Amino acid sequence: MAFKIASSPHVSTTLHTNKVMQRVALCLIPGILAQVYFFGMGTLVQILIAVLTCLSAEAAIMKLRNKSIKNALSDNSALVTGILIAIAIPPLTPWWMTVIGCGFAMVIVKHLYGGLGNNIFNPAMAAYVLLLVSFPVQMTNWVAPAELAANQVGIVAAFAHIFEFTSAGLDHFRIAVDGHTMATPLDTFKTDLSMGMTSSESLQRNVFDGMTGVGWFWINLAYLAGGLIMLKLNVIRWHISTGILLAIFVCSGFGFLLNPDTHASPMLHLFSGGTMLCAFFIATDPVTAATSTRGRLLFGAIIGVLVFVIRTYGGYPDAVAFAVLLANMCAPFIDYYIRPRSYGHRAGN
Amino acid sequence: MLTLLEQIDKGTLWHSPGGIHPPQLKSLSNQSAAKRLTPAGQYRVPLPQVGDCARLSIKVGEQVKQGQQLTDGEGFMYLPVHSPVSGHVIDISLQSSNHASGLPTLTCIIEADGLNQTIDYQESALVELSNQQILDKIKQAGIAGMGGATFPSHIKLNPASEIDLVIINGVECEPYITSDDVLMRENALEIFKGIQIINQLLTPQRIVVAIEDNKPEATLAMQQCLARFDDLTSIVKITVIPTKYPSGGEKQLIQIITGREVPTGSIPAQQGVVVHNVGTAYAIQDAVLHGKPLIERLVTLTGEQVTQPGNYWIAIGTSVEYALQQVGFNADRNQKVIIGGPMMGYALPDYDVPVLKGTNCILTPSANEIAPDVEEKACIRCGECAVVCPALLLPQQLFWHAKAEEYDKAASFNLKDCIECGCCSFVCPSDIPLVEYYRVAKSALKNEAEEKQQAEQAKIRFEARLKRLEDEKLAREEKSRLAAEKRKAAANASSNKNTVAEAMARVAAKKLAAEQESKQDKPATDKSAAVKAAIERAKAKKLANQSTISNTPDENASTDNLPAVNDKKAQIAAAVARAKAKKLAQNKATLSENDTASAQNEPVDDKKAKIAAAVARAKAKKLAQKQAESASDMDAANSQVLSSEDQFSQEQAPQVQAQSEIGTGTDSDVSEPLDDKKAKIAAAVARAKAKKLAQKQAESAADMDIQSSPVQSSQEQSSQGQAPQVHTEIGTGTESDVSKPLDDKKAKIAAAVARAKAKKLAQKAAESENKTDVESDDRINADALISPAQTETSALPVTPSNVSEPVDDKKARIAAAVAKAKAKKLANKQKLSEKE
Structure with missing residues (x-):
């Protein structure tokens, strides 16, 4: 049979x-x-x-x-x-x-x-x-x-x-x-800085509630919550999101410490615009991201740094889309050069 | 920092990366005690090693007892196979195998006779046995790894390196399978006796029995039993490890217990660690203490499609179909029958196949348990596979390259380190059969490597040929240059006619010498032979033009050839040739040598050889005609040269083929017995020829010249009636190369026999002692012709490089002895044919 x-x-x-x-x-x-x-x-x-x-x-x-x-x-x-x-x-x-x-x-x-x-x-x-x-x-x-x-x-x-x-x-x-x-809070902030205002002056405008944009803080918080549920359900892994948020925090933190008048606070960066949406729902698209764990951390970090750089020094108020696309370009190279050490191999093999 | 032993004693466990937690489903089969299946009526024992490193030791129709060995053999991987039942062999034929492919394998079918005759199972106590005796017993019992890999256990128990740690694998991480679980629960005592034996053989510092935490009953039974072994309590530790698939994999288990990885390409023993399955420990105990070979094992029969799932002691060779029928198997539509677990087991195409030593589970899942195959979808690079990979590979990259058939790139991602555990396929959200892609890629890489190796060999051969052709060309150019010089010198020298006449005679003799030389050197290495052949051809042409060209340069030309040949050989050859030249002058019967030779060539079961023989015969006839026409001896010699050349080139074919066959290691042709009938015919022809020669020689005068040749001694011992009997040193040149791998002892025995034979023959030949030179020539050539045949019949592997290696003295002597033995064989054949 x-x-x-x-x-x-x-x-x-x-x-x-x-x-x-x-x-x-x-x-x-x-x-x-x-x-x-x-x-x-x-x-x-x-x-x-x-x-x-x-x-x-x-x-x-x-x-x-x-x-x-x-x-x-x-x-x-x-x-x-x-x-x-x-x-x-x-x-x-x-x-x-x-x-x-x-x-x-x-x-x-x-x-x-x-x-x-x-x-x-x-x-x-x-x-x-x-x-x-x-x-x-x-x-x-x-x-x-x-x-x-x-x-x-x-x-x-x-x-x-x-x-x-x-x-x-x-x-x-x-x-x-x-x-x-x-204009969105990030846009308003950017325009004000370019017009010679300090960041604290800009934050006095009505789109801000002292720290972040009105409403945006809660929206970002909601996306963060959704992201944490996905992590819990093993739908995504933590590496990319952590890479992004950590990089944004570190970069904006440095900028804010060095010159608070011309830089947005880490809080503004993390809870404005599409930061959380990007960190948990967009950058984690597995198809266009790096695949190894270390590669994903790097991939996230690249996005985070780019988001900070474009928001602070670039021509656009939010930078999530550009940062993600630029990091997508890097993904194949990250995968090629960052490989985990296989079982029974010494590091570097 | 604690040492490893301290860590082990402390019970430290290390993390093994990756892994999954598939549904266990073990309770299906481990709820009841192990039972014994009603014995089947018929058993099929596969004999895959027969023809490789094993021989059959039984015949169809023979009565066998339970436990009787069915094969014997030697070789590193050889493992005996035993009859699981008392009965008789009803067939030995190709039957479908218990393998994913179902490809047929040689199988011995034994019908049980119900007499329950068993071989004498010898009980022995461990203290009485030496380590070697224990190992022998384990090997003779045919014990292979019972975890599924079925690697011969005696090899793992006799490692080259020092063993610090033995891990007894009771992990059994595959879902469904409970045979090790139940074995540990019920046969802990026997397992520990087996561990005692392993301990004696390997003397490790620690033995860790690893059991997953989903088997508390087995753990308890083992712990209670360990307390009864005073000698083991200080060495053996029972370690419970967390349930995770594939913790039971050898490399993973070593990592969990020791924290060390087994470097890629090496085996655990090199790290001082050996892993044995609990089932293997049980079988070792049975073999060493009770003398029982491995003829039955505990098998889990499970899945929703059997009504009585559980563990059963099943004789190896029992049909899977029979076993399943006994437990109420009810085939579903699209039924799968899986040998092994759901993660690494293979689905059988047909279940009328035997249970094997490594068959630990037969799983018959319902459609609810194992979903029907779903369509493969696109990889979304989610990387879940990389997360669960215990070998820390990047399965999605491997898949990407394997699918694109970029196997070199897949290899660069360490494809070979994949253990095919199936975790990646298990978690894949796109239902991609990743492991299948890896298997295809692995075998493609293997084929590629083999092809590459073959191409390299071909390249070496081609380059050797180019070099040979170049050498030939250079030799020709050098010769013609020297010839031209001599011609000039001769033109200037005096034109004394007497001198010329003398020179002519000398030239004739030397030419013949060279020609014989070429014949005798035929079996020598391809290269030098080919060079000589080319030289001979040139010379023959020159001879044809002899009358028009001055004789003196020719003489020099022939002497110029000599340095090209090995000195010693050349001298021998020259001597023989001189003798032959004279003989030729007296007796034209020499041409019969072609016939004899080709007739003896026939026993080679080889089409090419036959064609060559036919051509040679035709040549011989032509020669005969030519000789009849020619008035002078010179002419006869001339044509002789031509014919021998042709013959030579034809002989090369079978010889080269024989070499290549040996080189590639395919033994089917090599071990094939010679066609008896043909051999007999050949022998008869040879005998007839020899008789004819004898008559002719009786007429001719005895030629004492040959006494000076080195061939003489063997010639003296030979008789006329047995043409192929004598082997001269020259004739055996190649034989010695070919038969080199024969061990000294055999050679000596053969030599002794041959000497005895030779003495007898010498008495017989007393009358014709001095007239055998023509015969000896025949024999030389006959030997040369036979040598390819002998090459083929030699079952021992010889690489082509061995064949072309120069022969040193010792080898030559051994070879001579072997040759003598061969001669004896031929003589026997002739005797047989005479009787008939």
Whole structure:
């Protein structure tokens, strides 16, 4: 009687890629909720647009590549990419920008490089950078936090603004919101320093609550919480996140100690902009990161240092996307040169 | 800083990197005591070593007792195989093997007769035995590592280096398997007796019995039992280690117990550590104290598809199918039958295969336990595989390169250090069968290395050929230059006709001498022979032009050849040749030597040789015609040269082939018996030829000249009727090279026999003592021709470099003796054919 044959091992874990991605998406929820709380419903609308675009772009590409659409969509990787793009861009970004960003991320950054597992650059961050350099005005106009805004951005207003409805009935929603877009805290800080203000003077502005930006602190804290859950669930390993946060802390700490007037505090760096989102959800994308443990620490450290350098000395207020893409370029070399010592080998072999 | 021994005594455990915690599922099979399976009616014992380093010691139809040895042999890795049952051998044939491939292997099928006859199991006490006796007993019992690797235990128990630490492996980290667990619970006493024996052999400073913490019952049983061994309590320590797969791997266990790693490419014994399985300790005890060979073992039969899972004592050779039927196996759709555990075990394509020494578990999982194969998805480089790898490799990089078939790059990531534990595949979120990729890559690398080695050999051979051709060319140029000089000198010298005539005669003699020389040197190294052949060819041409060219330069040309040849050999050859030249003048029957020679060449079971023989015969016929036509002896000699050249080149083929066969170590051809029938025919032909020669020689006058040749002594001892009998020193030149590996003792015996034979023959040959020179020539050539045959029949491995090595005196003497023995064999054959 003939039996089924297979190569050992015959058992495996049940934590498959789709589950990993699903958990990543679920762990984003606290951060998303915080973002919605502070910046309105725009984020949810963006998530809807981005996820739909990403899934359909992936399906189209899989169709063109003659591969199973079901397999590709069920791994949930497009879902995660869509959510990440949606929460990275300003909540009231016009829909066509989101679509361009997601299409670019899926088609060019991911599938033109060979699809899942083969892309060199983080699709979400590549899309963000594309939009940032193409539409700098829209990409730097963030919604004013709820505390500072006269009225909260509701779901109707968000739709009206994002889809640019021009009918008379909806216009007042748009106008109401338009009056309440403003620069992000990091942007404000940077502009103030360039205008000759000291950091303490800048922190007196209403976007700051003394230490960090209004609302941003809580959003970052929520992403940190989500990240810790992922660590606990073994969805990610600690090396990259630790590398990033440590590097940012050390660099900004040195800068702040040397010259507090022209440097942001480590607190501002760690809890502003996309720091926590990057540290736990973006840089930890395994496909584009280094793979060995020491390599990952280095990979994280490179991102951390770049974030500090670009934020402090560069032309852009936040630097997460650039830092991640630059570190992505380094990943293959890190993997090549940083190899663990194998069992039975002396160090260096 | 504590020493290692202090640390071990303290119970310090070290961390072993990586590892996983798969579901244990051991309670399925360890809830009941070990049982004995109802004996099967038929047993199949694989004999994989037969034809390699073992011989069959039984025949089909023979009665065997339980425990009777089925093979014997020698060699480092040889391990005897025993009959598990009293019965008779009903077949020895190729049967599908208990292996992932299911490829057939030579198997002895034994039908039980129910008589329960056993060999005499000799009980002995440990104190009475020397270490060598113990090792012999272990080897004779056929004990191999019972953990699954089945490495011969006696080798591990007799290491070259000093052993400080012995680890008795009771870890059993694979899920499902409980045979070691149950063995420790029920047979702790026997295991410790085995440990006592291991202790006596290796005298380590400490013996650590390592058991995972998921086997508290086994640990308790072992601890209680240890208290009864006063001599062991100070040495043996029972260490409980945390449950983690693959802690039971040899290298991992050593790391956990000692904190040391086994350097890549070396074995634990070089670090002073030896690891033995508890099952091996049990088997050693059985073999040494009770004289029982390894014919049964404890096997875990488990999985949801059997109704009575548990541990069973099963005779080796029992069919897996039979064993499973006994425990209520019910095959599911897409059923897998796994030998070993779910992590490292292999799935059987067919379960009608025998249980082997290393079969510790037969697992029949249901679809719930082991999910059907899922499709491989893209690697997301999550690196989980690197986290769990106990060998600290980067599995995702290995996979990347293995999939792209960049095997050299995979090798640079230390692919060879992969122990194929399966942790990486286990954790892979994309269901990539990583281990399978590594296996493919490993075997591709192995093939690559072998091909590279072969290419290197071919290169060496090619370069040698180029050099040989170059040497030949240089020799030719040098010769023609000298010849031209001589011609000039001769033109200037006086034209005394008498001198010319004398010179002519001398030239003729020397030419013949050179020609014979080439014949006798045929078996010598390829290179020098080929050079000579080329020279001969040139000379033959010159001879053909003799009448038109002045004689004096030719004479010089022939003398110029001599320095190229080994001095001693040359002298011998020259002497023989001189004798032959004279003989030729008297007797044209020389051409029959070609026939005789080729006839004797036939026993070589070789197509090429046959073709060569046929061509040689044709040549001989042609020669005969030519000689009939030619009036002068010179002409005859001339054609003789040509024919011998042709023959020579044809002979080279089989000889070279024989060398290459030996070089590559494939022994099927080498050990193949010569075709008896052909040999007999050949012998008969040879005999007929010899008789004819004898008649002719009776007519011819005795030629005393040959007495001066070094060949003489052996010639004297020979008789006319047995052409291939005599081997001259020259003739055996190559034989000695080829048969060099024969040990002295054998050679001496052979020589003695041959001498006795020779004396007898000498008496017979008394009448024709002085007329045998033609015969001797025949024999020389016959020997030369036989030598390839002998090369092939020699089962001993000879590298090509050995064949071309110069022969020193001692070797030559041994070779002569061997040759004599060979002659005796041939004579026997002839006698047989005479009787018929």
